[in-house]
Amino acid sequence: VTASQRLGLILASESLTFLMEAHSGVSAHIVEEAGFEAIWASGLTIATSLGVRDCNEASWTQVLEVVESMADVTSIPILVDGDSGYGNFNNVRRLVRKLCERGVAGVCLEDKLFPKANSFLGERQPLVDVAEFCGKIRAARDSQTDEEFCVVARVEALVSGLGLGEALRRAHAYREAGASAILIHSKRRSPDEVLAFGREWAGRCPLIVVPTTYPSVTREQLEQAGVSAVIWANHTLRAAIAAMRRVCREIHRRRSTADLESNLASVGDVLSMFDHDELRDAEARYLAPTPPSRAPAKVESAAAHAGLARARAPHA
C-alpha cells in the first residue's frame, strides 16, 4: 500500500488514530521511530523552524522543500498543512501536484484567506467564501496525480466565532465538493464545541480534531463524538524548543557541557539516525581498490589541473 492509501485507511478506520507533528527531516524520523502511524507537517512549526512567522512568510516552495526532506526519511504517511492553499484555486492545483510528486499522502486546506494568520492570533478572523473554498477543494481533487491522495478540509468557523451552524454548513459543502475528511478546529479550553460538532456531523465523513487548547479531552469523549483522528499539532517542536532553551542557558551559565551530557542524545545516536554506517558498506561496494598496475595513471588533481592551466580553450 502507498502512503496515501494508508492515510485513507487510517482516516476511514473505526479506531482513533494519532498524528504527530514534525517540521524537519530529523523530527519526522523521530515521530515515525516513536511509533506514530502518520505525521502532521505543521505550517506553524515549519515556519517557526525556518525562523519566520505563521502568516505565509515562507514561500510555498520553501515549505515544499521541508516536506520533501521529511518524506525522504520516513515511510508513514504525511498530511501536509497547506494553510489556505497559498493563493487561489490555481495555486492549490500546483501545490497538490507537487505534493503528489513528493510522495506526500495528503494536504489539509483551511477556509481562510491568503495570507493566512495563525488561528491562535486575534478573534473573528475572516473566512473565505464557501463557494470559493469549494472550488479549491474541487481543484485539488482534479489535479491530484495520486488517486488515493487525501484532501482534508479544515473548518475555521468555530475559531472565528461563527458558531456550530455555520461550521456544519461549511463542512457539508466541503464534503460535497470532495473533501476526504473534515478537520474541525477550535481554540476553546473545553472540547465541548468540537464534541457537539462531532455528534451533529454523525460520521458523514472522517473527522479530525486538534486538541491543542483542550488537551485534557479523553479518548472516550473523542470516540463517542465520532472522531477518526487526532493531530498533536505542534508538540514535537515545543519539546525541542523547551529543551534547546534549557540546555543553551545551562551551558552558557556553566561555560561547560561536562555534567549535561545525560540530557543530550549522544553523537553516536546522531550519526546512527541517518545510518552513517551504511556508508562504510557502500564504500566497500562502490570504491573498489585500484589495481596496482593502474597507480601511475592516477594523475592527481593539482598537478593535472596545473597542466590544464597552461592549455588554451580551442574555441575561445
Next chain:
Amino acid sequence: VTASQRLGLILASESLTFLMEAHSGVSAHIVEEAGFEAIWASGLTIATSLGVRDCNEASWTQVLEVVESMADVTSIPILVDGDSGYGNFNNVRRLVRKLCERGVAGVCLEDKLFPKANSFLGERQPLVDVAEFCGKIRAARDSQTDEEFCVVARVEALVSGLGLGEALRRAHAYREAGASAILIHSKRRSPDEVLAFGREWAGRCPLIVVPTTYPSVTREQLEQAGVSAVIWANHTLRAAIAAMRRVCREIHRRRSTADLESNLASVGDVLSMFDHDELRDAEARYLAPTPPSRAPAKVESAAAHAGLARARAPHA
C-alpha cells in the same frame, strides 16, 4: 560594528569565548537568546536536521539557505562550517561570496577531501594536500566581499592520526596562506593532544577547539594552552533530539498530552519567538481603514484585520 568585525574581535580577545551550535532559524534564535556571543552553523547538525548524512549529501546551496534563515533572525556573528569547501578552490570562492552576501561572519574550512566524511567516522581519513588547501584559503581570502570576513582553517591531522608535528606543519602553512584562526580538532577522550598543540602554537594566531569528546576539559586548561574560543559543536540539536524522542514516545504511549505540557514550550512562547505581535501593529499601520464610501466592499482585509488588531493572542 558588523557581525564579521565582532567575530574577529571575539577571536582576537584575550578571554575565552564560547560559540554554540545551531542548525535552523529557531535554534539560532535560541542560542542568541541564551546569551552566547556567536553561533556555530554545524555541518553535521544542519545535515541531520535536513534528514541527510554528514558527507555532503546536502548541496552547498541547501546549506546556504539554512544559514540565511539563521542570519535573518540573529544579530550575533555566525561562523559557518564550510566542510572541505564543497569542491576545489573555485567552489570555495562561490561559497565565500554567497556567505558574505548573506551577512555571515566567517567560514571554517577543513583540510579533507570532497565529499567529506564526518570526523567521528573511521580512522585515518585522508587529508588534502597542503598546497591545495592553502590555495583554497587564499581563494577564500581573495573572494571575500566583506573585508572583515573570517576564514578559519580546521586542521584534521590529529583526528587522522598524523601526530602533532604534521598538525603544526599544516597550521603554520594555513596561517601563512591567510587563515584568520586555526581550529585544531581532536576526537580523543582526553584534551592532552589539543593542549599540547596550543602550547606549541603559542598564540601565532587565534586558536579554536571543539571539545565534543573531551567535555571535562576546564576553562583554566584551555586558557593556559592559549585557546581563544570553544565551539560547542552539536549540543543544541542533541538536546532537541533527546527531548523530541522522549516526548514523542511518551505521547504515543499515553495517547494524550495532558500531563506533558510542562515539558513543552507554550504555544504563546512559540508565537512570540518571531514576534507575531508585531503583525498587529503593522496591520494597524499598513492596512488603513477604508474610506466610508468603500466600506461595503472591504469585507476581507482591512476591516477584518482591524478586528484582529484589537484582539490578543490567547497564549502570549
Next chain:
Amino acid sequence: VTASQRLGLILASESLTFLMEAHSGVSAHIVEEAGFEAIWASGLTIATSLGVRDCNEASWTQVLEVVESMADVTSIPILVDGDSGYGNFNNVRRLVRKLCERGVAGVCLEDKLFPKANSFLGERQPLVDVAEFCGKIRAARDSQTDEEFCVVARVEALVSGLGLGEALRRAHAYREAGASAILIHSKRRSPDEVLAFGREWAGRCPLIVVPTTYPSVTREQLEQAGVSAVIWANHTLRAAIAAMRRVCREIHRRRSTADLESNLASVGDVLSMFDHDELRDAEARYLAPTPPSRAPAKVESAAAHAGLARARAPHA
C-alpha cells in the same frame, strides 16, 4: 554609486532612458553587453522561462533565485517586476528586504490582487483598494534596507478600463504613499491614453511606460509627455523564443546542423561569456604544483576510502 542610486538617477534625469527585459543570468548579461542602462526583470518572461504561467504560479522565492542569478552577473541596475507583491503588505516587506540583500535596485508593484493575472488577459481585471495598495507602498518603503532602493507603483487603471481620472487619482495616492516613480500601463494599440496621462501628470514624479502594444510611439511623443523611462518588457525572451523555434524546427527537419552554424553563437562565445578563461589564471594561482617530496603523501581517494571502510565509528 550603487545600483539603486543609479536607477534613481536614471529615473530622475531629464533624458529618456530605456530598460530592457531579461529573465535569466545569460539574458541579463546580454542586455548589459548591448549597452542598456538598466534591466527589467519581467514577471511574464521569468515565469515563461521557468515553464509556468504569469499568474504567480512560480513562488516568490523561485523568482528571487532567478533575480539573484541576474544580479550576480551584471553591474547595471535591475528593476524587478514584483507583480502585486505576492500577498499583502507583509509579503511585500519580506520581498523588499530580500531584494535589497540581493543587490537589486528597485521593485515595481502593481495595484492588482494576488494571485495576479497577466494584464493582456481578459478585460476589467479587478484592482486592489487604493488604501490597501498605499499600505503596501509604505510597507515597502519602511522595510528597504538600501536607502536608495526604488519602489515603483504600477497603475493598472487604464488596462482595467477605469479611465484617466481613476488612473490619476491612484497615481497621486501612490506618490503620496512614497512611490519613487509611477508606471502607467496600457494595452491599447495607440499611445494616446498614456500620453494624455503623462501630460496631466506633469512630472510630479518620474513616469515609466511599457509600449508593448504601441511600439510605434516616438521618442519625441514620449519626451513631450514627460516620460522618464521606457521598458521594453519582453523583447529579449521573444527574440529567444522565435530563434529557438526556428532553429529547432530547421535542425529537426534537416537532421543536421551543418549549414545552420551562422545562426548560432559559437561555443567559444558561450564559454567566454562567463569568462571560462579566468579559471585557467585562477588555477595557476590557487593550484600550486605539489612539491616532489610530498608526492607519496598524496593518498588517493578510492584506496584511502577503502581504508575508511574497514574502520569503525567510535561513537556508534
Next chain:
Amino acid sequence: VTASQRLGLILASESLTFLMEAHSGVSAHIVEEAGFEAIWASGLTIATSLGVRDCNEASWTQVLEVVESMADVTSIPILVDGDSGYGNFNNVRRLVRKLCERGVAGVCLEDKLFPKANSFLGERQPLVDVAEFCGKIRAARDSQTDEEFCVVARVEALVSGLGLGEALRRAHAYREAGASAILIHSKRRSPDEVLAFGREWAGRCPLIVVPTTYPSVTREQLEQAGVSAVIWANHTLRAAIAAMRRVCREIHRRRSTADLESNLASVGDVLSMFDHDELRDAEARYLAPTPPSRAPAKVESAAAHAGLARARAPHA
C-alpha cells in the same frame, strides 16, 4: 510507456535518433514542439543560462530545479547531463534518486573528476580511475527507483588525448558495470576517431555521439558506424544567445522596437505557450458564481474573475 521506457527504446532502436538540447522550461517546450523525440539537459547550457560557468559552479540541487521545470512541461524523455556525478558514488546515488522522482528518463555521467571542467577547455584533462567510475555506474544502477531509468556512461578518453585503445577499454568496463549506453565524446574537427570507435565497438550496447565540433558528419556515416543517437548538445541556447544579442543591440541602437516585431515571437505566442487560456476555463469551473445573498461581499474574486473569464486574450 513511461519516459524512461521511451528513452530505452530510442537508444535500442535500429534507426538514428536525435536529442536536442534544452536548458529551461521554455526551451524544453520548444524542443518537444519542434518534433524531437528526446531532450538533452545540458550541463553547459543550464550553467550558462544561470549565469555561471561549466565547472560545477551551480549546485546539483540548482540544476535539479531547472530539470524539474523542464520535466513539468514536456512529455518526451529527458536525458540529464550529470557531469561527473557531483562528487563520489554517494552523491551519484542521491542525484539518481532525485532524478527518478522528478520523472527524468536518464542521466549521463562522465569519467572526469569533480569539479569537472568543460571538455572544450584545455587539453589532457585528467580522467577518473576506471574502477572508481565503474563504482559510480553501479551505484547509479542500484539506487534508481525507476526500473527503466537509463544510465549513460560518457567516455572522455578521446577528448583527453588518450587514444582509441583507452577509450574502448573504458567503454567495455563501463558497459560491464551496467551502463545502458556509451556516449563517446570527441572535440576533433573530423568525425574520424568517433567513427573508428563505433566500428570497433560494434554495437555492444547503444552508442551516442555529440557532433558539436564535427557538424558535417553525415547520417550515413553515423549509421554505418553503428551510432544509435546524436545529441545536438547546445544549439538551442546558441540560437537564443545569437538572437538575444542581435535584437538587444538593434533595439538599443534604434531606441525603438517598431520595425523589429517580425523577429520576435508575439506576446500572444508567449501567453499561449503555457496555455494561459486554460486559466479562463478553470476559473469558470472553480470560481463558481456566489449565491445572490452573498454577492455584495464578493467584489474581488469570483465575480470579477467571471468577467475575466468571458474576455479573450487579445494576442492569442
